[in-house]
Amino acid sequence: MHMHDLQPSAPVTPGKEPFDAIVVGSGAAGGMAAFQLAQAGIKVLLLEAGRMLDPQKEYKTMEWPYKDLRRHRLPVGEFALQAAEYRTLDRPYGLTPEMQKYKKVMAYSGNHFTKDWIVNEKEHPITGTPYAWVRARVLGGKTNLWGRVSLRFSDLDLKAKSHDGFGEDWPISYADISPYYDTVDTLLGITGTKEGIPHLPDGLFQRPLKLNCGEVQVQRAIAKMGRKLIAGRAGVTTDGVLNNKYRARCMGRGRCGRGCDLNAAFHSPAALIFPARDTGNLVVRTDSVVSEVLVDDRTNKATGVRVIDKNTKEVMDFRGRIVILAASCLESTRLLLNSKSATRANGTANSSGVVGHYFCEHVMGPGASGILPSRVGTAPTNDDGRPQSTYIVRFRNVTDKHPDFIRGYGFQGASGAAEFPANAAETPGFGAAFKKTVRANYPARVNYGGFGEVLARKENRVFLDPEVKDAWGIPVLKFDYTFSDNEKKMAADMADTAEEMLRAAGATDIVVRRNILTEGWSIHEMGTARMGTDPKTSVTNSFGQTHDIRNLFVVDGSIFVSASCQNPTWMIMALCWRAMDYVKEQMRTGNL
Amino acid sequence: MNEMNDPGAGLSRRSLLKAVGTSVGTIAMLPVLSDEGVLAFEALQRTKAAPKLKALTPAQYATVDALTEAIIPTDAHSPGARAARVADYIDLLLSESDAALQAAWTSGLAALDAAAVAAHKVPFVKLQAAQVEALLTAISANEAQPTTPVEQFFRSAKDATIRGYYTSEIGIQQDLQYKGNQYLPEFVGCLTEDGKDCPHCGQKAQAKA
Numbered sequence: 001m002h003m004h005d006l007q008p009s010a011p012v013t014p015g016k017e018p019f020d021a022i023v024v025g026s027g028a029a030g031g032m033a034a035f036q037l038a039q040a041g042i043k044v045l046l047l048e049a050g051r052m053l054d055p056q057k058e059y060k061t062m063e064w065p066y067k068d069l070r071r072h073r074l075p076v077g078e079f080a081l082q083a084a085e086y087r088t089l090d091r092p093y094g095l096t097p098e099m100q101k102y103k104k105v106m107a108y109s110g111n112h113f114t115k116d117w118i119v120n121e122k123e124h125p126i127t128g129t130p131y132a133w134v135r136a137r138v139l140g141g142k143t144n145l146w147g148r149v150s151l152r153f154s155d156l157d158l159k160a161k162s163h164d165g166f167g168e169d170w171p172i173s174y175a176d177i178s179p180y181y182d183t184v185d186t187l188l189g190i191t192g193t194k195e196g197i198p199h200l201p202d203g204l205f206q207r208p209l210k211l212n213c214g215e216v217q218v219q220r221a222i223a224k225m226g227r228k229l230i231a232g233r234a235g236v237t238t239d240g241v242l243n244n245k246y247r248a249r250c251m252g253r254g255r256c257g258r259g260c261d262l263n264a265a266f267h268s269p270a271a272l273i274f275p276a277r278d279t280g281n282l283v284v285r286t287d288s289v290v291s292e293v294l295v296d297d298r299t300n301k302a303t304g305v306r307v308i309d310k311n312t313k314e315v316m317d318f319r320g321r322i323v324i325l326a327a328s329c330l331e332s333t334r335l336l337l338n339s340k341s342a343t344r345a346n347g348t349a350n351s352s353g354v355v356g357h358y359f360c361e362h363v364m365g366p367g368a369s370g371i372l373p374s375r376v377g378t379a380p381t382n383d384d385g386r387p388q389s390t391y392i393v394r395f396r397n398v399t400d401k402h403p404d405f406i407r408g409y410g411f412q413g414a415s416g417a418a419e420f421p422a423n424a425a426e427t428p429g430f431g432a433a434f435k436k437t438v439r440a441n442y443p444a445r446v447n448y449g450g451f452g453e454v455l456a457r458k459e460n461r462v463f464l465d466p467e468v469k470d471a472w473g474i475p476v477l478k479f480d481y482t483f484s485d486n487e488k489k490m491a492a493d494m495a496d497t498a499e500e501m502l503r504a505a506g507a508t509d510i511v512v513r514r515n516i517l518t519e520g521w522s523i524h525e526m527g528t529a530r531m532g533t534d535p536k537t538s539v540t541n542s543f544g545q546t547h548d549i550r551n552l553f554v555v556d557g558s559i560f561v562s563a564s565c566q567n568p569t570w571m572i573m574a575l576c577w578r579a580m581d582y583v584k585e586q587m588r589t590g591n592l
Numbered sequence: 593m594n595e596m597n598d599p600g601a602g603l604s605r606r607s608l609l610k611a612v613g614t615s616v617g618t619i620a621m622l623p624v625l626s627d628e629g630v631l632a633f634e635a636l637q638r639t640k641a642a643p644k645l646k647a648l649t650p651a652q653y654a655t656v657d658a659l660t661e662a663i664i665p666t667d668a669h670s671p672g673a674r675a676a677r678v679a680d681y682i683d684l685l686l687s688e689s690d691a692a693l694q695a696a697w698t699s700g701l702a703a704l705d706a707a708a709v710a711a712h713k714v715p716f717v718k719l720q721a722a723q724v725e726a727l728l729t730a731i732s733a734n735e736a737q738p739t740t741p742v743e744q745f746f747r748s749a750k751d752a753t754i755r756g757y758y759t760s761e762i763g764i765q766q767d768l769q770y771k772g773n774q775y776l777p778e779f780v781g782c783l784t785e786d787g788k789d790c791p792h793c794g795q796k797a798q799a800k801a
Binding site for chain 1: 665726735750756759769771772776777779780785790794
């Protein structure tokens with residue numbers, strides 16, 4: 001399959017403008033924005049800070065560890081930060097004496113497969129409180145390695161303040177976004193089962209992923225506790241999509257996080273950007289580091305963006321009728337903060353002063369693993385071939401009220417065998433007995449880990465570091481972000497309930513994880529340019545249109561009002577599609 | 593993973609931290625190979641040649657080889673660590689590790705031999721099978737909380753053996769009989785998912801709630 005003419009003969013330079021729209025970023029949000037507009041005949045310039053990517057070459061989906069003689073370890077000179085480093089190193093992580101011997105220092109998700117996509121902390125420093133900020137600068141961004149869990153938000157999330165009094169309600173309800181979830185489901189493909197759970201709405205699902213024997217056992221055990229374990233909902237087409245020649249359906253091979261070379265898993269390049277380019281209406285410029293949004297302060301309109309070529313460092317301005325920021329939550333926020341003038345001293349679209357505030361995400365780490373005796377010694381089955389396994393639906397603060405914390409959490413997890421036997425390190429002893437036990441328990445391991453809502457609190461924020469700059473001279477983000485008591489109590493409950501459920505399922509050898517992972521571990525940043533109806537307390541309206549500058553839009557996770565405990569990618573794309581319908585209509589009627 | 597799971601002697605806090613790893617369950621915190629090392633390793637594996645040692649002395653190599661095979665031996669089901677050439681893997685990885693970790697392995701191997709001599713008057717490689725069993729039973733007794741140098745070395749060597757063996761073709765295909773990483777049009781789950789009684793687990797079909 002030929003992907004595309006991936007290398008344009010020469011990168012576009014200023015002069016072909018103005019484009020109708022400039023989109024900054026090529027991940028879930030940028031890909032969706034570019035796709036929607038290009039399909040509608042709108043001329044789009046898509047700017048990606050990283051390089052072009054050829055999925056057929058770079059997605060090493062089926063590579064065995066023994067075919068790579070490093071056994072998939074990183075090469076000498078490259079290092080991925082681990083939990084220990086995040087806890088002990090000063091920031092910027094990559095510039096500390098301990099990291100001097102490495103040429104490249106990456107966030108924890110850097111590995112054999114992702115190392116050429118994840119940024120080098122030496123070039124991309126951050127300061128302030130500890131934060132594991134995973135950034136992928138390459139066409140498609142983090143969608144090349146994302147976890148694929150695709151869960152809808154419900155009114156329990158969108159109207160959370162009405163439910164428990166904390167924070168703000170979203171300016172939209174589920175009825176507003178549900179049609180867009182439907183169209184995202186249809187365009188991209190999603191697997192799941194209809195469950196009729198009000199606070200985890202069903203989608204238009206393709207062929208579901210079945211539970212294996214161990215998971216059915218857990219499902220039935222926790223059903224007695226009133227809790228629901230359901231088949232994983234993943235942004236993966238299990239039946240195929242008819243609208244996209246670059247994608248094929250899931251073939252159960254697993255290893256989706258390396259990039260799926262069938263593109264059954266949603267990855268922005270094949271799912272959105274290549275088809276958008278095929279319309280003839282999209283120009284992609286990679287290696288384009290956007291440093292600021294250009295604004296005409298007399299007309300109060302965005303005129304374009306300033307680009308620093310990643311490789312030559314040449315500075316150039318591109319002009320467009322509208323500017324759409326989709327650079328990821330924190331990068332779009334950084335861009336707004338760095339776009340200053342005399343009249344916009346604290347950044348663009350920031351008359352409210354809330355840009356960078358209300359930073360929220362998901363807290364993770366707590367969970368439990370164990371061995372299901374009923375599965376010990378059984379023949380291994382293909383369990384890690386599924387693009388997602390199972391999900392335990394939020395059960396806290398739905399109809400009841402927990403005494404210790406508000407909001408809730410869900411669990412992702414599975415039973416069964418994966419390529420590497422995670423149970424081996426947990427098996428004591430040595431010799432024939434050890435080997436036999438590892439083998440016997442291999443199909444019997446069960447493991448669940450929680451994802452909990454971090455409250456969107458004003459004091460959790462990012463801002464521009466007054467001194468430290470990245471390799472392109474752009475001020476870096478400084479973090480002032482910590483988990484609150486609510487998250488800590490929720491995390492403690494996550495560990496307790498994980499243990500309780502595995503016990504109920506009859507698991508033995510239970511290992512309970514109580515530690516909270518470093519801030520940022522979930523890679524679900526949200527909230528730093530939140531939407532709302534009041535320009536004094538929010539940055540955009542519900543279409544991502546900034547209150548201050550009507551032709552400037554933000555369409556990534558930054559516009560979320562609260563984090564919920566559901567994974568954000570599908571919501572980002574549903575919101576973005578809704579925003580682009582608004583943009584199209586506004587352009588058609590001459591309002592933009 | 594416990595911080596004490598690596599040989600403590602001569603290790604800086606930095607190395608220890610590196611060795612601790614993360615909650616995502618990585619183990620055997622050995623360093624990584626250069627391209628040159630990878631090619632050398634590949635040639636060894638392909639030709640089944642005698643190892644061209646890079647970090648270990650021949651005597652140390654023999655001890656590592658014997659120890660890894662003692663941890664994951666050949667049994668009726670599948671070949672063990674020796675056949676999977678786990679000792680080669682460890683040698684080549686150690687060859688590119690920092691001096692502190694190399695020193696830790698050197699002293700760890702010496703401690704293992706010292707324990708063998710103390711118990712049975714011969715170095716580790718000369719032990720009879722029953723003696724290996726007795727010695728490793730003693731030094732693995734505290735493997736969850738190892739304290740002495742030889743206990744710490746055992747934990748480290750075990751982690752490296754697990755990593756090397758279960759990423760090998762023998763480990764994945766012959767021992768674990770892993771079923772994934774192939775084209776499968778449909779995932780076969782518990783048959784109760786298809787509304788049947790499952791012959792694999794004995795669970796009965798039930799109406800979906």
